[in-house]
Amino acid sequence: MNVNQSAPPVPPFGQPQPVYPGYHQSSYGGQPGSTAAPTPYGAYNGPVPGYQQTPPPGVSRAPASSGAPPASTAQGPCGQTAYGQFGQGDVQNGPSSGVQMQRLPGSQPFASAPLAPVVSQPAVLQPYGPPPTSAQVTAQLAGMQISGAVAPAPPASGLGYGSPTSLASASGSFPNSGLYGSYPQGQAPPLGQGHPGAQPPQRSVPPQASSFTPPASGGPRMPSMTGPLLPGQSFGGPPVSQPNHVSSPPPQALPPGTQMTGPPGPPPPMHSSQQPGYQLQQNGSFGPARGPQSNYGSPYPGAATFGSQPGPPQPLPPKRLDPDAIPSPIQVIEDDRNNRGSEPFVTGVRGQVPPLVTTNFLVKDQGNASPRYIRCTSYNIPCTSDMAKQAQVPLAAVIKPLARLPPEEASPYVVDHGESGPLRCNRCKAYMCPFMQFVEGGRRFQCCFCSCINDVPPQYFQHLDHTGKRVDAYDRPELSLGSYEFLATVDYCKNNKFPIPPAFIFMIDVSYNAVRSGLVRLLCEELKSLLDFLPREGGAEESAIRVGFVTYNKVLHFYNVKSSLAQPQMMVVSDVGDMFVPLLDGFLVNVSESRAVITSLLDQIPEMFADTRETETVFAPVVQAGMEALKAAECAGKLFLFHTSLPIAEAPGKLKNRDDRKLINTDKEKTLFQPQSGAYQTLAKECVAQGCCVDLFLFPNQYVDVATLSVVPQLTGGSVYKYACFQVENDQERFLSDLRRDVQKVVGFDAVMRVRTSTGIRAVDFFGAFYMSNTTDVELAGLDGDKTVTVEFKHDDRLNEENGALLQCALLYTSCAGQRRLRIHNLALNCCTQLADLYRNCETDTLINYMAKFAYRGVLSSPVKTVRDTLITQCAQILACYRKNCASPSSAGQLILPECMKLLPVYLNCVLKSEVLQPGAEVTTDDRAYVRQLVTSMDVAETNVFFYPRLLPLTKSPIENTTEPPAVRASEERLSNGDIYLLENGLNLFLWVGASVQQGVVQSLFGVSSFSQITSGLSVLPVLDNLLSKKVRGLIDSLRAQRSRYMKLIVVKQEDKLEMLFKHFLVEDKSLSGGASYVDFLCHMHKEIRQLLS
């Protein structure tokens, strides 16, 4: 049996949680959400309004309907497009395919590029010297050919004092044009890093930073400002071409928030609003323990202005830009791990920025939801929409309602209020939570979201202590924890009936390609054992989920697998235009009862279709059939579709090949991402209404139109997996691993999610895999523990610092055992009147997650170039606003980045050069559509590593050292040809072998005697009995275990053809598809900021 163990034995509740006598905590045996039926908490039988399932009609959030399909182009067979085999999420390598790795001329390592300065001015460090001469500026601007609009000068606002770190300016050039033109680089920007200090009184500031006069006695001197001089103080512009940024659109303006004048809420019972001081800020990467940014490689001249005499400008010779002198993702990650990895993150304090997603930390729920459930772009929200518009920092939360937790953390407790159901505010329907304020001796409570005063039902009454807190607050999860669950009453169920357990239907393509590749046989064999591992609730002996089976090509075959039958029976439906389910009794069965018949069926299917000549398939009728079967059984459930080809057979949802690479970089490029038929959205809507989630496994040999086929999974909360050119021998490990995980996943079915906010902000936009039939309710036919929903907020009133801002995410869902539940997550954020507070409490990883999703949705409706430009402009505006309002005065020639956002440029650049926004020649249309929909549901950790891969040196540290080696920056110049590296981004995994690796290492790892004997493209390392081999294989296993999808290994040899593929992931370098290097992009970003400020 090679099936993964589904759930470890359920441990006792040995959690660091307070004891709650009177109700039970759900068990969490590795599968949160799969919880034991709790015993009722007690009888609280007050009438509570039921869940309002009849929202007003609103805007459908379905993707834009398809445009006219473009003329189809000849579709290459499998293997014609190299990227299809090797690309994102589709690593299907084999040595023989190396010949297809033809790409554009190789990238120039940044280090070896010729230095060709255009402007021959020496770079001078100008911390507080005169601003650059107009000649310099002119040269820069002319050289860059930037037509960026200048942002209107925002009103002088809160001025945070920052002490910048500056780097010298330098000269360089961008001599060459890429695909999209070029801008010669006049002068690389000096780089600084601003540290907003403690809050001084608000001052007016001239619109131009360069003319700012430092205060005579400014804010407090920052300890980190006085660091020693560091290496790499200057740089010169890198002479690589920068084709990506030609012009900038007008500044993007957020639509004005609706001004509503609702009554401001009274202060909710907030935890003491600790305004974290400087020491606690900056994502923990900036505490007192932390010295100056070591990687900035620059002095901190700005420190001198903090009430002290400025240091003299230090002239520096022009040099090449030192990559060590610009913000390093590796350093930031390391610092956060060191500073915040040792102590648990306690959620009792409002507005705390959690540790980075790359840091291992434990969470203690003391009233706010764990960052594993909710992460925000900022934990301190501007009080007014004007401030928010000025900063342009998106206010968004990335919510993962059913996130899996590490074993050390307890799953949410389940609270049962009996027939009365959960207690809610009568007006806004928010659920009881720790922020509700009890008044009048406990007889009433005031809603923290809408201020409505509600009666406390008699059975829920409890006395208050002298602080106004209920004396039972710590005995009740809903009064003391950020996350918990309520058992739902029948009022929360469809048709006022408790749901019956969901069903899984396996729908297997048995056309020629599926049979020939070995897929059908492999899948049927696997299902025989996998069916024993269907998700189950904590204590249950077996899963409550029933299963059914369908095979199909141009017609559908339903199977009766009733336990009383000696053999399965097949029923064929050939009228795919009018799909119906030919049998009800015996189609959905309990696995253990029908095991013999199911096994027989799975044995027979590969034989029955072994000689098929049928190459055509249908698709939409298959989904329709599964959905109708669930409807007939009156249950929710999930369809597992295994599909191989473009559905060209005559049937509803028939598709044609409309792939056309010529559309790339035209205004019609967006059509490549749009579905070609509206029928799929209609179908998806029906699925959502039924609670029918669709997971799609694709095995294409050529174009299958992922953009269209993924519509149904996308709108039903399902997943898409793609295995291009699937061959059992190469790909079975990856496919089976994904399948096992997918089938065993705990899923919430027939779910509705609503995010409520306190007065002042409201949720206005949503991103993810779901459907919306109105503007507030996120409908999810299924939701698993990997999926996130990103929510953007806008102001609709003024917030205030005292009350902060509250979020409550409520997810109503049906568990795997058919129990109707509500999962509640609460989060309190701070509000600020000083922009510096916003910038000090941002989280760049979450910001990038939001921006990537925003951009990836944008390509459905806008030219890709416009989307890229919009991102760049927004980033420039964010940073320019900081520079203008928060950073300490300094030369305009300095680039000053907020501490919390110093990685924004490097990460944003990775998004800009991702295959969706800037495809290389080898990236297929399907690859782009696939990645686009994958990113839509990713959490922050996933987007972080997806856009900036991890590169781990394997042979640098002593072999005995078993801890994960520290990563290095994703750049070719970080590779040493005497070493071996692993690179992973959550979807792909490479083992890069330097050409000069010691023979002993080669022998230990590959079992061959020399580098030349290593098989390029190898996907499995030999199992050898030595320390290095065990260590590397162990590390690979550990990396795979951390990710939600199996990463197939590809061994890449230095100077080998496959190396081109590998280099695509060295994201700090210039990419072959024209993406800028990090250094170039930083220079460009600096230009944009200067334009906005001038």
Ligand SMILES: [Zn+2]
């Ligand atoms: Zn309310």
